[in-house]
Amino acid sequence: MKAVTRSRLAEDLRRLGVREGGITMVHTRMSAIGWVVGASETVVLALLDALGPDGTLMAYASWEEHVYRLAERPGEHRDAYRAEPPVFALATSEASRDHGRIPERMRTWPAAERSEHPEASVVAVGPRAKWLTEAHPQRDSYGRGSPFARLVEAEGQVLLLGAPLETITLLHHAEAIADAPDKRQVTFRVVVAEGGRPVERSFTDIDTSAGAYPYETLGLVEDPFAAIAQAAVADGIGVRGHVGQAESHLFPAAALTDFAVSWIEDRFGRW
Numbered sequence: 001m002k003a004v005t006r007s008r009l010a011e012d013l014r015r016l017g018v019r020e021g022g023i024t025m026v027h028t029r030m031s032a033i034g035w036v037v038g039a040s041e042t043v044v045l046a047l048l049d050a051l052g053p054d055g056t057l058m059a060y061a062s063w064e065e066h067v068y069r070l071a072e073r074p075g076e077h078r079d080a081y082r083a084e085p086p087v088f089a090l091a092t093s094e095a096s097r098d099h100g101r102i103p104e105r106m107r108t109w110p111a112a113e114r115s116e117h118p119e120a121s122v123v124a125v126g127p128r129a130k131w132l133t134e135a136h137p138q139r140d141s142y143g144r145g146s147p148f149a150r151l152v153e154a155e156g157q158v159l160l161l162g163a164p165l166e167t168i169t170l171l172h173h174a175e176a177i178a179d180a181p182d183k184r185q186v187t188f189r190v191v192v193a194e195g196g197r198p199v200e201r202s203f204t205d206i207d208t209s210a211g212a213y214p215y216e217t218l219g220l221v222e223d224p225f226a227a228i229a230q231a232a233v234a235d236g237i238g239v240r241g242h243v244g245q246a247e248s249h250l251f252p253a254a255a256l257t258d259f260a261v262s263w264i265e266d267r268f269g270r271w
Contacts, residue, residue, distance in 0.1 A: 009046035032162025056126030162246030174260035
């Protein structure tokens with residue numbers, strides 16, 4: 001693997017189109033980039049370099065210990081989880097490892113902000129981090145008023161830094177605001193820290209695991225989010241290039257969301 005430095009990454013990010021002074025939501029697959037001198041810290045620093053002092057970096061964090069469907073776990077695990085459930089604490093609960101190393105690295109970054117939702121939380125670093133993460137709706141957490149809606153409002157960007165197209169979390173926002181029938185929802189219970197003590201709370205949201213819509217009826221040969229993103233690129237939305245050795249994509253958040261909402265409503269109808 002070729003060595004990749006901070007300055008090389010920042011230069012590649014600018015060339016791809018990361019906008020200085022803007023907000024960029026990043027999804028990263030570190031292994032695709034190459035041998036990064038300084039590892040995940042260097043990647044975050046390079047992203048901040050490309051965004052400049054007035055720019056803000058954002059990532060999907062969620063929570064490593066969140067159990068979406070406890071019934072799917074082995075019996076012993078279910079019993080242990082119910083007996084001593086983990087507690088979501090905004091300042092200390094680890095970001096989900098499924099989303100790579102960058103969200104957890106950002107969560108622990110100086111002056112980082114995190115939104116207060118155990119499943120849909122995001123982390124952000126930069127001047128608009130607090131604005132992005134404050135008052136995260138506890139119901140319909142991907143919909144209007146969410147950090148994802150604010151990213152769109154701010155005309156931010158979505159960067160896939162070596163990450164596959166199906167990882168675009170912003171498409172959950174499109175699912176949430178699409179005016180289509182048959183939207184799937186789930187209700188789950190999580191223990192959260194409130195005022196220094198654990199409190200069990202109930203959350204209802206779109207089904208981000210099985211899919212918010214019956215995509216299985218469409219006969220797709222790829223993940224539905226990948227299909228939407230590929231169609232968007234074919235329609236002239238977003239660009240593709242290399243950052244380090246990673247094939248990467250950069251999308252305008254507002255245009256991608258509008259395209260995805262239309263894609264969903266065209267296939268599943270409108271109320």
